[in-house]
Amino acid sequence: MRILVVTSSSAYELAREVVKHIKDHEVVIYRLNYPIASLMTTSYIAEELSGKIKDRYDYVIIPGLTIGDASVLKDVVIAEVIKGPKYLGDLPDVIKFLELGVKFSTRLAADEVIKDYLTVKYGLNFRNFAGFRYGFEIGGVKVPLRPPPMNIFYEVMVREDGDYLRVLERIKKALGLGVDAVIIGLPVDCRVSINTLMDLIQEIRSNLRKPVGIDVQTSDLIKYLRVDPDLVVNVSLDNINLLRDYKDKAIVLVPTTTAAPDTLSEVLKKSVEEVVKAGFSKIILDVVLRPLQLGFIESLVSYYFISKELNYPLMMGLSNVYELLDADTHSVIALLTSTAMELGVSVLLITEESRKSVNAVNEVVKAREMVYRAYARKSPPIDVGVDLLIVKEKRYRGVKVPETHVDTYSVLQRVPPKIEDLFYFKIYVDEVRKNVVVDVYSTKAKVCVRRYVGSDPLSLCRAISEDFPTLSKDHYSYLGYELCKAEMALRLGRSYLQDCTLFDW
Numbered sequence: 001m002r003i004l005v006v007t008s009s010s011a012y013e014l015a016r017e018v019v020k021h022i023k024d025h026e027v028v029i030y031r032l033n034y035p036i037a038s039l040m041t042t043s044y045i046a047e048e049l050s051g052k053i054k055d056r057y058d059y060v061i062i063p064g065l066t067i068g069d070a071s072v073l074k075d076v077v078i079a080e081v082i083k084g085p086k087y088l089g090d091l092p093d094v095i096k097f098l099e100l101g102v103k104f105s106t107r108l109a110a111d112e113v114i115k116d117y118l119t120v121k122y123g124l125n126f127r128n129f130a131g132f133r134y135g136f137e138i139g140g141v142k143v144p145l146r147p148p149p150m151n152i153f154y155e156v157m158v159r160e161d162g163d164y165l166r167v168l169e170r171i172k173k174a175l176g177l178g179v180d181a182v183i184i185g186l187p188v189d190c191r192v193s194i195n196t197l198m199d200l201i202q203e204i205r206s207n208l209r210k211p212v213g214i215d216v217q218t219s220d221l222i223k224y225l226r227v228d229p230d231l232v233v234n235v236s237l238d239n240i241n242l243l244r245d246y247k248d249k250a251i252v253l254v255p256t257t258t259a260a261p262d263t264l265s266e267v268l269k270k271s272v273e274e275v276v277k278a279g280f281s282k283i284i285l286d287v288v289l290r291p292l293q294l295g296f297i298e299s300l301v302s303y304y305f306i307s308k309e310l311n312y313p314l315m316m317g318l319s320n321v322y323e324l325l326d327a328d329t330h331s332v333i334a335l336l337t338s339t340a341m342e343l344g345v346s347v348l349l350i351t352e353e354s355r356k357s358v359n360a361v362n363e364v365v366k367a368r369e370m371v372y373r374a375y376a377r378k379s380p381p382i383d384v385g386v387d388l389l390i391v392k393e394k395r396y397r398g399v400k401v402p403e404t405h406v407d408t409y410s411v412l413q414r415v416p417p418k419i420e421d422l423f424y425f426k427i428y429v430d431e432v433r434k435n436v437v438v439d440v441y442s443t444k445a446k447v448c449v450r451r452y453v454g455s456d457p458l459s460l461c462r463a464i465s466e467d468f469p470t471l472s473k474d475h476y477s478y479l480g481y482e483l484c485k486a487e488m489a490l491r492l493g494r495s496y497l498q499d500c501t502l503f504d505w
Contacts, residue, residue: 001058002026003095004079006045008037008063011088014378018088025095028057042068046076053077059098061091064109071106085111087379090118111383119385122373135313136282138250139211139230141180143284143313144346148375150337150368151347153315154361155183155215155233160191164200170352175208178365183233183349186216186224197227205230213250218242234286237271240278250282251275252315261301265309272310284347286315289336291324300343307344315347316340318364323354330363330388337367338374338381358493363388390492419475423449423468427482429489429496436460436486438479440468455490457483 003025007015012031019027032048034040045062053060053076060077061084062070073081082104085094094110097117104110111118132149134142143151154174158167171182182204184197201212213231216224218239225232225246232243235251243249253275259267268285275283287306290299307314318340322332333350340348348368352360366388373384387394421443428437430453438452438460450467454460461480465471482498489496496502 001095001098002028002056004028004030004053004057004060004077005084005091006030006032006049006060006062007088008032008034008040010035011037011063014088018091018378022092022095027095037063038065038067040066042066042070042072046073049073050076061094061110064111069107082106083109085109086383087111087377089376089378093118093121115383118377122376122384136250138181138282139205140209141211143250145311145313146307146344147341147346148372150341150345150371151180152178152361152364152368153181153183153213153347153349154179155185155349155351157185157187157353158192158197158200159187159189161193161196163192164196168200168203171204172208174361175210177361178368179210179350179361181211181213181231183213183215183231184229185351186214186220188217190220194223194226197224201227201229213252235275237274240275240280243280244278247279250284251280252284252286254286254288261298261305264302265306268306268310272312284313284315285310286317289316289318289320291320296321300339303343303345313347314343314345315349316343316345317349319349319351319353319357319360322360323351323357328390329357329360330390333360333363334367334370334381334388337364338371341371341375417474417478419472419478421471421475423471425479425482427486427496427498429486431490431493434490436483436490438464438483440464457487
């Protein structure tokens, strides 16, 4: 097939890169003198191409983001005109479907026509990373020099022996979600015994089959090196001598100074030289991502230069930003993960040590999948079949309110309750077991007479109504309202307080 691909000036180089990998077809690129495809109209393209396309083509493909119907070009070019994909990375797939005789639209972007296929494709695309460059292995896990792929290291704090079971459950959950390695954080006030720590590491390494690192203060480093970790975090020239008998271990090397971006790479270069000279070979560099307003941009610039100048894997601790920002973590993590990918960071360090960071592991796993798919299609991480839209949505899916000719009553003021029943409810959320709990109390005796537990509020309400049929309609309206709130709180990870609103905005 002979195909003419029309592109904006800003997308021209990317189009050339994509087209050079298309075999068995003659694909010609026509560059318009317009920077952004999403601001172009089909009428503008028709005007620009008029009288300039003398050759005959089987297809003319214009950008999928173009405004208008591509059929206006039918009198301008001798070819079938279609709207192409919104993102050039999908162009080879569109051409494959043209080979198969699939009819694309003049109004709808081509990737919308084959979106089910693309969703499956990008879901499988990064399951096999053969061909990408890896630096070394830590406990059987390959550490990439540059992404993709990206490793996720999960750090969990252990403070005392009694934390063992709780921490182990958290680690199992994180590994089940897709974490690649575990870091045991040991704070200054740590009271965990060496034996307990060794048991935990043995469980992770032998039974869960993942490498384990430690993150510990320099003053305690020699003590905890006895647990034989696979990786030691926060190593610098100040404490590297303490690891002289552990040169086979992987280390995360951090700078000894908070130098400006233009000098930090030199500082790290010298640190790497000293560490290599000391006999270490498995080195991950942590430039140290700084919080917003406290050097965040400078640290990103440092990551950029160091990824170009030093041929070692880079790690980025995302919690340095999301733990010090009063905003929902999922959007922050999505942005940071995509940024890390562009900067060449191949290891993401994640924690869930605060209330607001609960579920951060699941969020970073999803964010990683989003950027993998975006990388494959050479597009922003949008419309890739995976998202982190939890509260908001991209498209309205509601049902339009129908017109009616019956009387309409406007309820503009609060209607006070009329509850004079023999029983009342106390409602709770059990976050550990992921259940809603309803205690039914006797109004007269002020004691709980029955407890209901379940994860489906509607079933709870039905069970209670069957057992307590004499309760008023007003009371059941209240119960349904509160159970709905409890379910939302459970799903969103928010605190549930009976008779209080879930959100302040």
